[in-house]
Amino acid sequence: MRRHSCFVFLFCGIFLPGILGFPQTNNSIDCDSLLPNYGAEPQTSAPPYIIAVSFDNFEPENEVQVTLEALGDAGFKGFNLQAREIDGDVPVGTFKITDPNTKGLECHNMTNSAVSHANSDVKQKITTTWIAPKGVRDLQFIATVVQDLEKFWVGIQSKTLTPTHSESVNATGKNKRKVCFSV
Numbered sequence: 146m147r148r149h150s151c152f153v154f155l156f157c158g159i160f161l162p163g164i165l166g167f168p169q170t171n172n173s174i175d176c177d178s179l180l181p182n183y184g185a186e187p188q189t190s191a192p193p194y195i196i197a198v199s200f201d202n203f204e205p206e207n208e209v210q211v212t213l214e215a216l217g218d219a220g221f222k223g224f225n226l227q228a229r230e231i232d233g234d235v236p237v238g239t240f241k242i243t244d245p246n247t248k249g250l251e252c253h254n255m256t257n258s259a260v261s262h263a264n265s266d267v268k269q270k271i272t273t274t275w276i277a278p279k280g281v282r283d284l285q286f287i288a289t290v291v292q293d294l295e296k297f298w299v300g301i302q303s304k305t306l307t308p309t310h311s312e313s314v315n316a317t318g319k320n321k322r323k324v325c326f327s328v
Contacts, residue, residue, distance in 0.1 A: 176252035223291035
């Protein structure tokens with residue numbers, strides 16, 4: 146009887162999370178495409194989630210608080226959140242993991258360059274801290290949020306954040322700083 150109980154406990158601990166449909170700690174959202182690694186198609190409706198940030202501007206080494214929140218009682222089980230330059234396709238900066246429902250991910254060989262779910266519990270809100278790097282242009286936080294295996298939204302965006310350092314350079318390589326002359 147004891148051997149049978151151990152087998153049942155071991156089986157449930159290893160296989161039940163996958164059988165129930167959503168992995169407990171396996172991040173199943175691709176770092177580049179932000180698409181989940183299973184067969185469903187993303188929702189095309191407006192997402193019932195928002196990304197809020199604590200600042201509109203940043204300097205290198207600034208810490209920006211980032212919150213991913215469900216509107217109403219939508220809830221979510223999984224997510225992948227990154228900061229990307231406008232029209233960029235790789236994460237910039239790093240996350241300081243402060244919420245027990247989150248874990249850092251390594252994308253493009255950068256530790257904690259993205260943040261994801263640490264479990265499949267239903268969440269209403271997660272909060273994390275992003276540390277700004279040097280030499281980046283305007284950026285947004287972008288996320289994929291998984292409500293369940295059949296419903297997920299890709300490309301949810303925050304408002305645009307702008308670097309405040311005086312030598313900010315735009316995409317043409319020209320200095321953005323305006324020069325005014327008085328006569």
